[in-house]
Amino acid sequence: MSARLVDIFFILMGLALGPILKFLYGLYGFFINLLSYKPIDLKARFGNWAVVTGCTDGIGKEYVKLLAKQKMNIVLISRNIDKLNATKAELEKIYPDIETIIIKTDFSTGRKVIDDIRVHLKDVPVAILVNNVGVITEYPMYFGEMSESDLWDTININIGATMSLTHLVINQMKKRGNGAIVNLSSASEMMPLPLMSIYSASKIFIRYFSDSLREEYSSHGITVQCLSPFYINTKMINFSKKFSKAYYFVPDPETYARHALKTLGRLNSTTGFWLHDILKFFSLMIPTRMLRSKVGFLINKIYRNDYFNLHEKQTQAWKS
Numbered sequence: 001m002s003a004r005l006v007d008i009f010f011i012l013m014g015l016a017l018g019p020i021l022k023f024l025y026g027l028y029g030f031f032i033n034l035l036s037y038k039p040i041d042l043k044a045r046f047g048n049w050a051v052v053t054g055c056t057d058g059i060g061k062e063y064v065k066l067l068a069k070q071k072m073n074i075v076l077i078s079r080n081i082d083k084l085n086a087t088k089a090e091l092e093k094i095y096p097d098i099e100t101i102i103i104k105t106d107f108s109t110g111r112k113v114i115d116d117i118r119v120h121l122k123d124v125p126v127a128i129l130v131n132n133v134g135v136i137t138e139y140p141m142y143f144g145e146m147s148e149s150d151l152w153d154t155i156n157i158n159i160g161a162t163m164s165l166t167h168l169v170i171n172q173m174k175k176r177g178n179g180a181i182v183n184l185s186s187a188s189e190m191m192p193l194p195l196m197s198i199y200s201a202s203k204i205f206i207r208y209f210s211d212s213l214r215e216e217y218s219s220h221g222i223t224v225q226c227l228s229p230f231y232i233n234t235k236m237i238n239f240s241k242k243f244s245k246a247y248y249f250v251p252d253p254e255t256y257a258r259h260a261l262k263t264l265g266r267l268n269s270t271t272g273f274w275l276h277d278i279l280k281f282f283s284l285m286i287p288t289r290m291l292r293s294k295v296g297f298l299i300n301k302i303y304r305n306d307y308f309n310l311h312e313k314q315t316q317a318w319k320s
């Protein structure tokens, strides 16, 4: 009888251990995120060159500024040449002793762009790759409302670009036995997210991809970090005004990047921002993936209505 009880005890412990370890890791992440450590010396740890995609706005731009501040040379990748030139000029003015390379490319056009990038990066020892580029539909949409190009843009940009650029640099990093790859997933990886079906599926791709890659390459000195923030106040989510009002929990890109970069080399997997750790904790209180998904559906319906209301107001203002 007592042997039986011991068995049951160990089985229950086994079942509880996963969630307990997850919780402890979450708590650890929360404190690392909260305590304002300085970022580690990224140049000393990883090397001289950083490559940042989607670097002319939002989080990408803030990453670029912070990396340049650490005296790293930067390869700027984006599709808008004017913004690239402006970003390059801005960096060179503040940090005259760093080198910058700009690459104009449009990842939505798919596989062929990588050949051009390969030529540009031929002699660049890439220390840090920040896969920041990503798209989301203009507002939460039913699948059938997405255009054919919405579909392929999400695949090519959110998945294709990350996969292909990582492939381009991974072997040189392995050879040097050093390097870091940062990937932005999103909290939408915690559950399937109705009205953002392709987006949330693309983010779980990033999660699985990053976590597998880390196991394959950590013995070669390569750090693979996967960030999964909640909402950040970028133009990507201007479909609802609620985001700009939820001030503390929806940080601006500068605040987010500053916090997230401090975790590079310290956490493999994090929301990147301590207030988002709290949101994550409460989201995970909803016990199953399917329930979280239903809640996500409700919330997205609200955002969708916000978008239509906003649009109607704009149209009326335009008419009058």
Ligand SMILES: *[C@@H]1O[C@H](CO)[C@@H](O)[C@H](O)[C@H]1NC(C)=O
Binding pocket: 081, 082, 085
């Ligand atoms: C961007 O900068 C390059 C090199 O400095 C220059 O040749 C090009 O004309 C600029 N493009 C635009 C659109 O300003």
Ligand SMILES: *[C@@H]1O[C@H](CO)[C@@H](O)[C@H](O)[C@H]1NC(C)=O
Binding pocket: 235, 238, 239, 307, 310
């Ligand atoms: C959000 O921003 C995008 C890009 O700047 C713009 O095209 C779109 O019309 C904006 N949407 C709303 C609802 O303001």
Ligand SMILES: *[C@@H]1O[C@H](CO)[C@@H](O)[C@H](O)[C@H]1NC(C)=O
Binding pocket: 214, 215, 218, 265, 266, 267, 268
């Ligand atoms: C990241 O994951 C790798 C592989 O599991 C592990 O060896 C490494 O210690 C982890 N790094 C951090 C900072 O947790």
Ligand SMILES: CC(=O)N[C@H]1CO[C@H](CO)[C@@H](O)[C@@H]1O
Binding pocket: 059, 130, 131, 132, 133, 134, 135, 157, 158, 159, 162, 182, 183, 184, 185, 206, 227
């Ligand atoms: C930190 C970072 O830039 N992460 C990016 C990883 O890749 C996705 C797209 O697949 C981007 O949305 C993230 O911004």
